[in-house]
Amino acid sequence: MSKTLSKNAEEISLYENVKKQFDTAAKIMSLDKDISKILEKTTNEIVVNFPVKMDDGRTEMFTGYRVQHNNAAGPYKGGLRFHHDVDIDEMRSLATWMTWKSAIVGIPFGGAKGGVEIDPSKYSKREIEKISRRFIFALGANIGPEYDIPAPDVNTNAQIMGWMVDTYVSTTSPNNRQHCFHVITGKPIDLGGSLGRDKATGQGVVFLIEQWAKDTNFDLSKASYMVQGFGNVGSWAAKLLKKHGSNLVAVEDMTGAIFNANGFDADELSEYVQKTGGVKGFENSEPISHEDFLRTRADIFIPAALEKQINEETAHLLNVKLVAEGANGPTDLAGDKILEERGIHLIPDILCNAGGVIVSYFEWLQNKRSEAWELEQVDEKLSKKILHGYKKVQKMAEKHKCNWRIAAYIVALSRIETIYKDRGIFP
Numbered sequence: 558m559s560k561t562l563s564k565n566a567e568e569i570s571l572y573e574n575v576k577k578q579f580d581t582a583a584k585i586m587s588l589d590k591d592i593s594k595i596l597e598k599t600t601n602e603i604v605v606n607f608p609v610k611m612d613d614g615r616t617e618m619f620t621g622y623r624v625q626h627n628n629a630a631g632p633y634k635g636g637l638r639f640h641h642d643v644d645i646d647e648m649r650s651l652a653t654w655m656t657w658k659s660a661i662v663g664i665p666f667g668g669a670k671g672g673v674e675i676d677p678s679k680y681s682k683r684e685i686e687k688i689s690r691r692f693i694f695a696l697g698a699n700i701g702p703e704y705d706i707p708a709p710d711v712n713t714n715a716q717i718m719g720w721m722v723d724t725y726v727s728t729t730s731p732n733n734r735q736h737c738f739h740v741i742t743g744k745p746i747d748l749g750g751s752l753g754r755d756k757a758t759g760q761g762v763v764f765l766i767e768q769w770a771k772d773t774n775f776d777l778s779k780a781s782y783m784v785q786g787f788g789n790v791g792s793w794a795a796k797l798l799k800k801h802g803s804n805l806v807a808v809e810d811m812t813g814a815i816f817n818a819n820g821f822d823a824d825e826l827s828e829y830v831q832k833t834g835g836v837k838g839f840e841n842s843e844p845i846s847h848e849d850f851l852r853t854r855a856d857i858f859i860p861a862a863l864e865k866q867i868n869e870e871t872a873h874l875l876n877v878k879l880v881a882e883g884a885n886g887p888t889d890l891a892g893d894k895i896l897e898e899r900g901i902h903l904i905p906d907i908l909c910n911a912g913g914v915i916v917s918y919f920e921w922l923q924n925k926r927s928e929a930w931e932l933e934q935v936d937e938k939l940s941k942k943i944l945h946g947y948k949k950v951q952k953m954a955e956k957h958k959c960n961w962r963i964a965a966y967i968v969a970l971s972r973i974e975t976i977y978k979d980r981g982i983f984p
């Protein structure tokens with residue numbers, strides 16, 4: 558995604574952004590001052606440097622992170638990403654958002670996030686496998702099936718989770734190996750993965766868009782939409798919206814932005830991206846600039862790429878009714894303000910993309926109970942949980958007359974505040 562329009566947004570760090578969102582919500586809801594002190598900080602920050610032997614015989618050093626924000630509600634939970642922008646500030650932000658996400662949808666997890674600072678496109682499959690395995694080995698007992706449970710995120714997938722879980726179980730004692738497959742979620746189905754986990758985040762986004770359309774009397778069969786990022790979340794959301802007859806008019810990813818007023822077939826585009834690595838050059842598409850992409854006239858915008866894309870310089874360019882945040886942190890504080898002033902509806906990330914961690918929770922439960930649920934069962938339970946979160950956020954926004962981002966924070970913070978009040982602080 559182009560960073561050319563995000564210069565100002567770069568000045569305030571992502572974590573500063575998270576803190577400001579937190580402070581605003583904490584003030585409106587009068588969050589207990591002591592609990593606020595706890596939640597402002599991450600609990601553990603693990604940095605590991607580890608060596609991997611490359612295909613050509615050289616040894617390269619890699620830096621990996623796991624930040625554990627909070628585990629008052631349950632084990633630390635959150636994805637692992639492979640990206641050259643991975644750093645401690647980003648990990649802190651993403652870990653914190655995971656705590657809020659699980660709290661909003663009422664699942665018994667805390668928040669964590671991790672990753673390795675690499676550009677995965679520069680490595681062979683064999684090297685990616687070795688990096689994944691050495692990273693998990695380096696994390697060692699800092700993760701665990703009842704302690705901290707990783708999952709896929711940007712540039713990681715079920716195959717990588719398979720290598721990771723194999724590494725984890727292979728390095729525990731033999732009599733324990735069968736008990737700990739739930740240390741990682743988002744695994745391949747044959748390794749204990751859940752049906753529906755692959756599409757879960759995109760499916761959650763679409764369940765919420767459907768509810769929003771119901772609430773606003775909006776006809777999705779006449780809707781046009783645009784998607785930024787066509788990886789797991791963006792492509793699934795696009796494919797699932799297609800069944801309503803909505804029109805996918807613009808898509809952007811690292812390779813460029815494309816437009817077609819008559820709409821793209823999301824399934825065909827997804828196959829094309831699998832083959833070529835990006836949306837650029839897709840048949841019947843008009844290449845457009847990043848700025849023109851943002852200016853596209855559409856009803857729904859699904860940002861499903863990286864952080865801080867909707868900011869002071871870009872938010873006023875949007876010509877949409879709804880922003881449904883498939884990505885984590887796509888809108889910064891200035892962007893939020895502009896969206897609100899312009900009356901653009903927002904389904905905030907910590908609610909909108911919670912489908913992934915919800916189905917991770919189902920996978921974790923299935924593994925613990927040695928069960929395998931049907932896809933219909935997974936979808937139905939996902940819909941219930943995420944829509945329950947939606948209703949809570951909607952009510953909170955009405956109660957405090959605040960925007961949905963802040964309302965989502967208040968829902969999350971209220972739940973964790975209650976947990977701390979019930980538990981007290983040790984000793």
Ligand code: GLU
Nearest residue numbers: 635636708710913914917
């Ligand atoms: N990486 C996903 C997220 O940001 C999923 C996390 C999980 O399933 O633990 O929500």
